[in-house]
Amino acid sequence: MIIAVDGPTASGKGTIAKALAAHFGLPHLDTGLLYRAVGRQVQLAGSNPDDPHAAAAACDFPVSLLDDEILRSEEVGGYASRVSVHPAVRHALYQRQRAFALQEGGAVLDGRDIGTVIAPEAEVKLFVTASPAERARRRWLEMTGRGIDVELAAIEADIAARDARDTGRKDAPLVAAADAVVLDNTAMGRDEAIAAAIAAVIARAG
Ligand code: C5P
Numbered sequence: 001m002i003i004a005v006d007g008p009t010a011s012g013k014g015t016i017a018k019a020l021a022a023h024f025g026l027p028h029l030d031t032g033l034l035y036r037a038v039g040r041q042v043q044l045a046g047s048n049p050d051d052p053h054a055a056a057a058a059c060d061f062p063v064s065l066l067d068d069e070i071l072r073s074e075e076v077g078g079y080a081s082r083v084s085v086h087p088a089v090r091h092a093l094y095q096r097q098r099a100f101a102l103q104e105g106g107a108v109l110d111g112r113d114i115g116t117v118i119a120p121e122a123e124v125k126l127f128v129t130a131s132p133a134e135r136a137r138r139r140w141l142e143m144t145g146r147g148i149d150v151e152l153a154a155i156e157a158d159i160a161a162r163d164a165r166d167t168g169r170k171d172a173p174l175v176a177a178a179d180a181v182v183l184d185n186t187a188m189g190r191d192e193a194i195a196a197a198i199a200a201v202i203a204r205a206g
Contacts, residue, residue: 001024001026001106001123001124001205002101002102002106002107002108002109002119002121002122002123002124003017003020003024003026003106003107003108003109003122003123003124003125003126003201004109004114004115004118004119004122004124004125004126004177004180005017005020005108005109005110005111005114005126005128005197006110006111006112006113006114006115006116006125006126006127006128006174006176006177006180007110007112007126007127007128007129007174008112008129008135008159008162008163008166008167008174009077009081009135009159009162009163009166010130010135010136010138010139010159011128011129011130011135011185012128012130012138012185012190012193013110013126013128014030014032014110015190015193015194016110016126016128016183016193016194016197017030017108017109017110019194019197019198020108020194020197020198020201021107021108023198024108024201026105026106026107026108027100027103027107027108028107028108028109028110029097029100029101029107029108029109029110030110030111031093031097031109031110031111031112031114031118032080032110032111032112033066033071034066034093034096034097035080035081035083035084035089035093036071036072036076036077036079036080037061037065037066037071038055038058038059038061038080038083038084038089038093039058039076039077039078039079039080039081039082039083040061040065040068040070040071040076040079040080041058041059041061041065042054042055042058042079042083043075043076043079045057045058049079049082049083050082052086052087052088052089055082055083055086055088055089056086056088056089056092058083058089059088059089059092059093074143074150074158077162078158078161078162081161081162081165081166082165084112084165084166084169085165085169085170085171086171087170087171090113090117090171090172094117094118097109097111097114097118098118098119101114101118101119101122102119112166112172112174113172113173113174115127115176115177115179115180116172116175116177117172120177123204123205124181124200124201124204124205125177125179125180125181126180126181126183126197126200126201127176127177127180127181127182127183128183128185128193128197129182129183129184129185130184130185130186131186132156132159132160132163133156134186135159136152136155136156136159137152139155139159140152140155143155181200181203181204183196183197183200
């Protein structure tokens with residue numbers, strides 16, 4: 001069974017995808033990490049993430065980069081969002097994601113275009129979302145909890161910019177697949193959102 005989990009930044013899709021993988025005993029790929037690695041490689045090279053050639057060149061990043069905690073930073077997330085608009089970057093990362101989706105026994109992948117581009121044949125597609133204000137509030141709580149001093153307004157602006165880039169790009173824009181189950185978890189806690197996702201998978205997959 002392939003489970004595609006898509007949604008905007010800070011929607012909780014990563015947490016839900018991880019929980020689904022554990023619950024159904026499937027391997028999980030956080031595809032955002034691949035784009036983050038490309039963004040980080042561009043940053044390390046001192047290149048411009050808006051330059052398609054520099055971004056494409058960064059796609060042969062060393063595999064060890066995927067374990068670097070710095071990929072989780074807001075700054076690298078911003079780079080990832082900028083490199084991900086280039087078709088050459090999306091093309092370079094396609095095969096790896098496709099192979100993961102098609103492995104024997106199935107898989108859970110989370111990202112922006114899993115149900116629409118990477119695995120359109122997925123048995124279950126979830127589109128996980130929450131209001132921009134709630135996503136910003138959660139991201140702010142998480143960051144201040146880690147001791148990072150940041151203004152809520154700055155997070156709101158960052159989330160709005162990433163949403164605009166993700167939904168506005170020509171190639172593989174962020175959009176719910178026509179056959180996706182939309183899970184808006186604005187008013188849900190973590191456990192409730194996970195339970196709703198598990199129930200949606202069971203309802204779809206039987
Ligand atoms: O999900 P995460 O925030 O780690 O993703 C970082 C960036 O990578 C996103 O803002 C998005 O622009 C890009 N991305 C993408 N397609 C995916 C996963 C992530 O374009 N499948």
